[in-house]
Amino acid sequence: MFLQINHIQKKYKDKLVIQDVSFGLEAHQTLSILGKSGCGKSTLLKIIAGIEEQNKGDVFLNEKNISNINSNERNIVYLFQEPLLFPNLNVFENIAFGLRIRKLASADVEQKVEQMLESLELKDHDKKMPHQISGGQKQRVAFGRALIINPPLILLDEPFSSLDVETRATMQQLYKTIAKKFNITALFVTHDLKEALLMGDKISYMDKGLLEIFDSKKDFIEADKTGVKSEIEFWNNL
Numbered sequence: 001m002f003l004q005i006n007h008i009q010k011k012y013k014d015k016l017v018i019q020d021v022s023f024g025l026e027a028h029q030t031l032s033i034l035g036k037s038g039c040g041k042s043t044l045l046k047i048i049a050g051i052e053e054q055n056k057g058d059v060f061l062n063e064k065n066i067s068n069i070n071s072n073e074r075n076i077v078y079l080f081q082e083p084l085l086f087p088n089l090n091v092f093e094n095i096a097f098g099l100r101i102r103k104l105a106s107a108d109v110e111q112k113v114e115q116m117l118e119s120l121e122l123k124d125h126d127k128k129m130p131h132q133i134s135g136g137q138k139q140r141v142a143f144g145r146a147l148i149i150n151p152p153l154i155l156l157d158e159p160f161s162s163l164d165v166e167t168r169a170t171m172q173q174l175y176k177t178i179a180k181k182f183n184i185t186a187l188f189v190t191h192d193l194k195e196a197l198l199m200g201d202k203i204s205y206m207d208k209g210l211l212e213i214f215d216s217k218k219d220f221i222e223a224d225k226t227g228v229k230s231e232i233e234f235w236n237n238l
């Protein structure tokens, strides 16, 4: 497995937030993590990113135990609901940032950023500043800035939840396209049932600090706790 999580436990003081979480994820796959507010989703992502420290358990990335490696040396990208862009840099330079600090030649930066702008349908916005673009466009710039450095793993923490329904649907489609194009390996946290089903190659459900991965979408739909059956019942009863 490209990402292997073994028996992670996390307590905040005496409160057990993550009980015992283990799972594996193959490279180039997206795992959706569905769960109600407070079930420990963000805490799990923070542990994998190295922002929080677990009390027990290990994180392996590409066969290497990264549990004791500093967050900035893990090269894992963590994308939040609200995209954090550099307010004083335009769209082009926000995306180029990771390449500039790695001292890539200007011509290479230009070529890579142009390609990324094209993939993210941002070509007409390259000169704009972050305050001049919409929420969906900001989220696309944040994706571009993350993807351009080829991170081994991307952690998405409800990335589309502040967007309106239509923009959200567009972003979901775009995510599917770029995930395939850039061979992304990702964890996608959401509290939206449909989004979990759409975004994940694999789907999991988190509840009270425990996580279950389903073997298939059919199993996920049929399990009572995921809420799919009651959703279907609701529409049938209308």
Ligand SMILES: Nc1ncnc2c1ncn2[C@@H]1O[C@H](COP(=O)(O)OP(=O)(O)OP(=O)(O)O)[C@@H](O)[C@H]1O
Binding pocket: 012, 017, 035, 036, 037, 038, 039, 040, 041, 042, 043, 044, 191
């Ligand atoms: N730094 C912290 N100190 C103490 N308790 C925390 C801390 N961070 C999170 N918690 C608690 O841990 C539990 C899990 O929080 P977490 O943010 O992981 O939930 P979540 O599933 O991501 O929720 P949401 O969907 O609302 O973001 C919550 O009860 C929260 O109050």
